[in-house]
Every structure is written in structure tokens, then in C-alpha cells.
Amino acid sequence: MATSSAPALAWGTRTYVMGVLNLTPDSFSDGGRYPTPEAALRQAQRMVAAGADLLDLGGQSTRPGAAEISASEEMARVLPVLALIRAAFPDGRGPLLSVDTFRAAVAEAALAAGAHWINDVSGGRREPELLQVVAAAGCPYVLMHSRGDSRTMDQLATYKAVTAEVGEELLRATERAVAAGVNTAQVIWDPGLGFAKTTEHNLTLVRELSQLRAAGFPLLVGPSRKRFIGAVLEEPRPRARLWGTAAVSALAISQGADVLRVHDVGPIAQTARMVDAVMRSQGLSLEG
Template sequence: MGILNLTPDSFSDGGRLDTPEAALRQAGRMLRQGADLLDLGAQSTRPGAGPMRPEQELERLLPALRAIRSAYPGACLSVDTFEPLVAEVALAEGADWINNVRGANPEAPAAAMARVVAASGCPYVLMHSRGDSRSMDRRASYGDLLEEVRGELLQGTDAALAAGVRPGQILWDPGLGFAKTNDQNLELVRGLSRLRAEGFPLLVGPSRKRFIGAVLQEPRPRARLWGTAAVCALAVAQGVAVLRVHDVGPIAQVVRMAAALA
């Protein structure tokens, strides 16, 4: 899954895709490099990011979504949003998946989003998180990290099913970097197979994240490629289905080799 950030303030590439033309060029590049699907996000979820109205999010999202859908009618397009209105409009405009960073957040009920997804029948990524962009770093307190993440993903799943989402639509994302410390992110990566055992395909997004920078002592997000590659290889070995990354070309090679070894 190639990441297309349409925001001016994302942590590693904000502002790089600030026009539909730039987003379209990057989409084509990622598809040629081996992306199976593209994830378009128009609202930053980096730590400390402020809220945005759904109408503003749509103003950023729709021109790029329309341009990419027109140029690549067969491409699989995901939209990264936690706003039901944005999801509903995006699906009507040709999006295929919804990726909800608050889908398994016990403090952010997602029933309205689940009803949109249920009506469309599209794949639905439920990500584990706590709090919001401004408070999540203070919510990284766990007794048993893997068990609590698993339990909260199951709660989010039960809520989605109650709203009419079918089990086969659901993917789980353990939420690397969302309400987790650096050490907790490492523990979560080591335990991905435990989450996979619940039966839902896993999507994992380690790309360029702070915990990789902490291990490598690398403050520059774009210089964390090989740390990202190491996480992706271990994720594939544990049965992860989708890797959400910025650097599609090299990571596509890592994924193919790791899959052959696994």
C-alpha cells in the first residue's frame, strides 16, 4: 500500500503532494514500482496535529482522488479518514477501501463510519489507537500491551459487526506509533503473529516512524528506509497481509524476498 499524503503537515512528506497533478504523478510512480493499492489521506494524524472539518478534508481529497481514478481506472484506492461524511463521498467518487485510524479506538465510537462501510460492502481497516493526535502520546499506558491491543481491536470489530459490516470486510491495523512508546512499538512488531491468530488480515504501517528513528538514532524520517525494510521483513514473516509504506520500490522488493523466505 503506497502512502499518498495530501496534507501540508504530515511528519515526513507534508506538502510534497499539494496539487492534484503532483498526487497523480506520485500515484503513477508508485503503481509502476509495484504498489497493489494506494492510500490517500487528506488529514494529518501525526502527533500534535489539530482537527479539521470534513468539508476541508474533502476539498483536499477530491481533486486528487478524481484525477487518479480517471487516469488509473483499475487501481485500488483507499481513503485514510475517520470522518463518515468523507468516507461516504469518497466511496461515491470511486474509492475502494476505507482506512479508519479510529476504527478500534475505545474513546471514539465509529458506528456512523461502520454504517457507511456496511452499506458499501468495501474493505474496512480498523486501526488501534487511543485518544486523538494531541493526546495519544499520553495514552501509552498498558499492563499487557498485546492483550490490550488485541482486546480493543476485538471491541472495534464487534461494534462494526453490530452496525452491519461483514467479517470478510475487516482488516486489523495494530496502530504502530499511535499511543505507543518506542519500546511498545518494538514489542508490538515482535507479537504480530499473536494478533494474526485472531483470523483477520493485518495491515501494518511502520514507514519512517519515530520508533525506527529512535533505534537508528536517525532524526530524518526520509532516511529511515532500511529500518522500515527490517520491520516489513519481520512483518511478512509473521503473516501480515498489507504493508503501508512511502518507499514503494525498495519495499516491494523486500516484501517479495521476505515472502519467498517465509
């Protein structure tokens, strides 16, 4: 089992930007845009040049209604790109590399190939064995809140108090991870904007993110081009939701977000730097 050598991030000192690199034909806003490993590498290099601290590689679409592929197909999409990026940024000079998967076999192979983080949209629900892989590697683990899967999550968006319930479910998922051997220092929470949430649920979560950050775990937020932004702005084109994404990103930082997962790295990296200058230069700590 590979052991993660990811450098520790300085939580609370600034906002980190994670660039989305979807290696899928069917993701909601950029599916099929990087059909070869070489095309994906060029996009990775563009995102790093634009200010990405991390890259999140995904081979399985998690949009509503997406069909699931096999673990072997997911690895065939992700591992060649991971290898190219590692080769293009030698000697630890490149971005941290995260792999977006809920499968234990994919996580294990990705870590062995040089990935630093695992980003699990299921929070360990889909394949609990993944938690043991993460525990053995000692790598950072993004534990996201979700319900159901891509085909059922829209029917599960029922809450009485969404922020409190998301926090409770994240805490229970964290307890399961710890029971599997994961150290709490590895865990990063993601409230799962857009996953089993209505537009109003998502807006409430953004407004109340500080309640989740108060639990003490670093917070990753992924608002990029999401459907709830399109609903508010009456904008059906995902790639035209940049300014809505920037607005949500700024609010998320003000509420304690530590990492922003986005497609449009350059504009959001500038947004984050500006909000950090306002929030953090006054000596305000965003630590929970």
C-alpha cells in the same frame, strides 16, 4: 450509497504493498510535497510503477500534535486527487484506492467517487456513523488500534501487556462494527504502530504480530518512517529511515502481515517479494 467493487485480495498468498499518498501540508515526513492534484497524480503513478498494489489517500494528518481540519476541507484535498487517479487508470487496471479518514461524510463521498477501501485510524471511535457507511458499501475496512486523538495519544500509551491489550481493543472495536452491520469479511486489522505506543510497545508488537494475526483477520502494518524506528537508529530525519522500515517490514511479514503501508514503495515492494519467496515458497501459510 455507492457499493464497493473492490476485487478480493488473496490473503496468505503474498504480501500486498499500500503506498501512502498524504495530501496534507503537515504530515510528519512528506507534508506539502504534493500541493496540487496533478503533483499527487504523478506521485501515484510513480508508486504504481514501483509496485504498489493499493494507494492510501489522506487529507487529515494524524501525526502527534496535528490540528484537525473540517470534513469539507478534507474532502477538498482528497476528492480531486481520487478523481484524477481513477481517470488515469480506467477499466479497473489501476491500484485499489483506499481513503484514510475517520469521518463518515468523507468516507461516504470517497466511496461514491470510486474509492475501494476505507482506512480508519480511530477504529470507528471518532464517528461511529462511519461504520454504517462501510456496512452499506460492503467495502474492505481497515480497523486500526489507537487511543485518543493526535493531541492526546502520547499520554495514553500505558499497557501491562501491549499485544494482548491491543488485540482485546481491536476485538471490541470489531464487535462494534459488526453490531453496526459490517461483515467480518470486510475487516482488516491494523495494530496502529506509533499510535499511543512507546518505542518499546512498538517493538513488542512487531515481535508478537503473529498473536494478532491468529485472530483470523488480515493484518495491515504501517511501520513507514515511524518515530520508534528513528529512536532505535538515532535517526531524526524521517525520510532517512528506509532501512529501518525495511527491517520492520520483513519481520512483520514473517509474523503474518498481509499488507504493508509505506512511503518508499519500490524498496519495500522488493523487500516483500524477497521475504515472500523465502516464507511462502516453502508452502508456509500465513493464514491465521
